[in-house]
Amino acid sequence: MTPDSGLEQAGRRVDRAGVVIAAALAVLAAVLVWDASKLPSTTMYGMGPEAMPIVIAIGLVILAVGNLIDALRGKLPARERMDPKPVWRIVCGLALLIAIIGCGGGFILATSALFVTTSAAFGRRAVAVDTAIALVITTLIYLAFDKLLTLSLPAGPLERLL
């Protein structure tokens, strides 16, 4: 990574994001141990299914400490200034896609919604044009899958018209 513009001040201060990452790793390790403790050990020889999670959990704890040390020393690589708005828009687009698929809205509507939200997140304002493009492209994909590859994509109201 060679960011050359818009750097945040990379000082010797405590990096709060780094502390959060270290904590998340520790929590993950705890989840592994908790899950492994519920497994009954039935293996006569060698390792049971609970052994590997414990080994990995130990590794995660060591790495959590390593990440914590880096964060406390402020040794994380400098980060670029970021704009969170488009990220949230795309995440909303993905949520919309999942919701439409979950409610049986079908492939075409779901992926078109994702296309339009992503395109908007990248700064386009022509929602109507993009919607038209998205519907055409996803319909073509649906037909190609259905007819050529004989893979079934989830069908909704639009797909039943085809």
Place this chain on the structure above:
Amino acid sequence: MMDTFAALAHGMAVAIQPMNLLYALIGVILGTAVGVLPGIGPALTVALLLPVTYKLDPGGSLIMFAGIYYGGMYGGSTTAILINTPGESASMATALEGNKMAKAGRGGPALATSAIGSFVAGTIATIGLAFLAPWLVDFAVRFGPEDYFALMCVAFVTVSATFGDSPVRGLTSLFIGLTLGLVGIDKLTGQARLAFGIPELLDGVEVTTLAVGLFAVGEALYVASRRHHAEEKLEPVRGSLWMTREDWRRSWKPWLRGTLFGFPIGALPAGGAEIPTFLSYSTERRLTKHPEEFGKGAIEGVAGPEAANNASAAGTLVPLLTLGLPTSATAAMMLAGFQQYGLNPGPLLFAERPDLVWGLIASLFIANGMLLVLNLPLVGLWVRLLAIPQPWLYAGILVFATMGTIAAKPSVVELSMLAAFGVMGFLMRRFDFPIAPVVIGLILGPIAESQLRRALAISLGDPMVLLQSPISATLLGVAVIALLAPFVLKGLGRFKANED
């Protein structure tokens, strides 16, 4: 030696069947087209296409994936030369000199030397693969489960810790991958781990879902978050595509030297084309008769690293095919491709399905030839793909990314996992954690665990079995050294910093 020729001839007979030629052609076209798109590497291309192909014939699909693999490498270098944004770290060296050449109106020769160099290196390295593979297979049949486990430990360490920017962050990525690998039903005892009562999780985390989430969705989110940074500038291809006599004279030695760096380092279970490309770049800079041109567009600086990049791509196929050991994200996706058809690369596959393995190796030669034709005269066509407006490009990438998951498993849980991995990929990019170790941890973790448990079951639980086998003891020693080396020698792997 003669056996290799016979096997290769047999493979060639498989590869030139019309259907297989067609698969190879589709593969190289898709690979180049997607590889040209900024931010999409060969690993993602294979990941996107895996779910779509599981109903096709395994032999043909694997030939197609190999074409995608090689095509992605060619396409990536075009992007690196014409826009100064290498899609993968292995193209960084190419971007250094290649983009300067393009700015100076020598984009044509830069593209030509990279395409011809890739062809030369790819061909030599594939010959190397054909001759090294049977030898390694003979060696690998003697491997017991404890030796395989030790070998995977070496791969884990070298992929995540030894050659990265930070061993702590690399190992963190690896352990996240290993954790994800635990999810699902334990194959030996049938008990569910980390499934939290969700039925979809019992089958484990799909490699394609993880890879597409981390690479495609993560990349889209990352690019969106820093959209306000300077727009990338596309350099038009100016000047003749053909290299002058002088260009040829200055290119052929770097091609061969790049191959010599790329193939052995790629074939070692060390992973990544980064090291050989930078080694090649610094070597060419030292040996050149035109040191004043370096940093301003020296053709040697494109020819060498490009050859090294492609040779190491062929090199990573050696451990993948002979040992089932992926050492790069792309190789991990190829392994997932094999597993999709219930095939396990390794010595057994060479014995049981020689037609498939040798057909695949032979088709690599064909793919390489096709790529030279596709990339030299037709380069103008691929460059048009770079003109797709960014909003549509990333919207399209996300539609394709989700399409694969929707086709394979149209469930809310699977799609939510895809979105979650996407956010994870975004955060990992933002905080500079490497992505490939996660994918390798997920795919190799369960295999390593079952080998270790098998070894311990055979030894009746005695862990000393790991040290009693000479192969395993040596490999574990290598793994420990590789783990400690970056902490001891802070200079190792840092030479990249000097190149900017």
